[in-house]
Amino acid sequence: xxxxxxxxxxxxxxxxxxxxxxxxxxxxxxxxxxxxxxxxxxxxxxxxxxxxxxxxxxxxxxxxxxxxxxxxxxxxxxxxxxxxxxxxxxxxxxxxxxxxxxxxxxxxxxxxxxxxxxxxxxxxxxxxxxxxxxxxxxxxxxxxxxxxxxxxxxxxxxxxxxxxxxxxxxxxxxxxxxxxxxxxxxxxxxxxxxxxxxxxxxxxxxxxxxxxxxxxxxxxxxxxxxxxxxxxxxxxxxxxxxxxxxxxxxxxxxxxxxxxxxxxxxxxxxxxxxxxxxxxxxxxxxxxxxxxxxxxxxxxxxxxxxxxxxxxxxxxxxxxxxxxxxxxxxxxxxxxxxxxxxxxxxxxxxxxxxxxxxxxxxxxxxxxxxxxxxxxxxxxxxxxxxxxxxxxxxxxxxxxxxxxxxxxxxxxxxxxxxxxxxxxxxxxxxxxxxxxxxxxxxx
Numbered sequence: 537x538x539x540x541x542x543x544x545x546x547x548x549x550x551x552x553x554x555x556x557x558x559x560x561x562x563x564x565x566x567x568x569x570x571x572x573x574x575x576x577x578x579x580x581x582x583x584x585x586x587x588x589x590x591x592x593x594x595x596x597x598x599x600x601x602x603x604x605x606x607x608x609x610x611x612x613x614x615x616x617x618x619x620x621x622x623x624x625x626x627x628x629x630x631x632x633x634x635x636x637x638x639x640x641x642x643x644x645x646x647x648x649x650x651x652x653x654x655x656x657x658x659x660x661x662x663x664x665x666x667x668x669x670x671x672x673x674x675x676x677x678x679x680x681x682x683x684x685x686x687x688x689x690x691x692x693x694x695x696x697x698x699x700x701x702x703x704x705x706x707x708x709x710x711x712x713x714x715x716x717x718x719x720x721x722x723x724x725x726x727x728x729x730x731x732x733x734x735x736x737x738x739x740x741x742x743x744x745x746x747x748x749x750x751x752x753x754x755x756x757x758x759x760x761x762x763x764x765x766x767x768x769x770x771x772x773x774x775x776x777x778x779x780x781x782x783x784x785x786x787x788x789x790x791x792x793x794x795x796x797x798x799x800x801x802x803x804x805x806x807x808x809x810x811x812x813x814x815x816x817x818x819x820x821x822x823x824x825x826x827x828x829x830x831x832x833x834x835x836x837x838x839x840x841x842x843x844x845x846x847x848x849x850x851x852x853x854x855x856x857x858x859x860x861x862x863x864x865x866x867x868x869x870x871x872x873x874x875x876x877x878x879x880x881x882x883x884x885x886x887x888x889x890x891x892x893x894x895x896x897x898x899x900x901x902x903x904x905x906x907x908x909x910x911x912x913x914x915x916x917x918x919x920x921x922x923x924x925x926x927x928x929x930x931x932x933x934x935x936x937x938x939x940x941x942x943x944x945x946x947x948x949x950x951x952x953x954x955x956x957x958x959x960x961x962x963x964x965x966x967x968x969x970x971x972x973x974x975x976x977x978x979x
Contacts, residue, residue: 550672551681553737555688560734562689566696567727568629569594571790571808575801576720578794580644584953588919591787593648597655598908601901604660605758608667608746608897615743617664622738625658626731633728636721659908666900670888671744676827678885683823686880687816694812701805761895762902768890770973775883775903777967779911785846785960787915788922792849792953797857807869814873822878831882831889832976838875839968845871846961855931855949886976918956926952
């Protein structure tokens with residue numbers, strides 16, 4: 537009984553630390569990446585291809601996990617690798633914060649350069665992080681614990697999403713002559729501070745020693761293990777396809793709402809927050825379903841929902857915003873939030889469950905690298921395609937001409953980013969088929 541009580545207290549403390557890390561990390565990511573960063577880039581004059589490049593830079597650093605794997609061969613403390621890289625990676629945002637608070641707007645190339653440095657450093661500790669989580673979290677608690685991380689982290693992200701969106705709108709409304717990029721700089725500074733607080737939660741995690749076998753074998757030989765593992769190869773294929781499909785369309789949702797639907801930043805962030813709120817509400821449900829059934833079942837339920845949500849964007853303007861645009865946007869955000877909540881949980885869990893304990897850092901690190909490379913290609917291609925097709929228009933109309941009246945209306949209108957969303961939905965069908973090859977163990 538005493539051992540059971542001690543184990544429960546240990547798990548409770550671990551949960552608190554991991555939730556605190558999720559809150560700080562998600563809060564930082566909300567204000568330093570994603571839709572808010574895209575809005576900042578648009579304010580600096582970025583086009584679709586440059587918006588895609590921002591997303592690509594966040595993912596292209598994933599091969600730095602090879603450096604992380606090398607560090608695991610040399611440094612026995614996984615927590616030390618995670619804490620040092622997290623701290624340095626977050627401090628890389630300091631030059632961008634300072635530049636955004638100056639009287640002249642920062643150049644996009646300057647922001648690109650420091651954002652790339654941030655991405656490279658932040659990606660390096662991935663193998664150490666996955667290995668540490670595998671070592672300290674009981675397998676039967678993964679679903680519940682990570683659903684709490686997602687729920688609390690997303691809740692904080694929701695609050696900061698609304699605060700940042702309406703904060704910038706109020707700044708521009710009440711100080712129209714002020715520097716618009718300064719408002720973004722103030723939120724960037726707060727996001728950096730939150731991220732640095734999260735490093736303290738990471739530093740308090742337990743740090744069991746790494747298995748000797750993981751340190752003693754050559755890195756090149758270890759990297760071949762996931763490819764030689766017949767049961768794990770389908771995971772690599774699926775995750776790369778999923779990352780490509782997800783990053784092909786997602787980075788441009790904020791652009792579409794701001795520039796195609798002509799919504800204010802505050803209104804746009806309300807829809808983003810609705811997505812995040814839905815993720816909070818469904819995180820616990822997906823966690824329980826993943827623990828009771830399997831992560832594969834969760835992904836099989838989520839992917840079709842995301843595909844139909846991508847198709848839904850095609851009808852938000854016909855060819856201009858209409859009476860049902862906002863209602864349709866709300867439905868899309870709810871559907872996407874439900875599905876993304878499950879996918880975030882299930883993809884991470886299935887990777888950990890199907891990785892051997894002694895080599896989880898190798899397996900999970902290689903998954904991140906493959907997903908990062910596939911995801912880095914997608915937004916650049918999506919942005920280029922949207923700019924190339926910006927003047928192209930495909931429409932399906934219904935018309936009636938009679939002796940006294942003529943009526944006509946659109947049932948489909950595609951232009952620019954609409955083609956990207958449609959292609960993402962079609963590619964998602966292939967991803968769904970790849971899921972069938974994953975043979976996930978029950979427990």
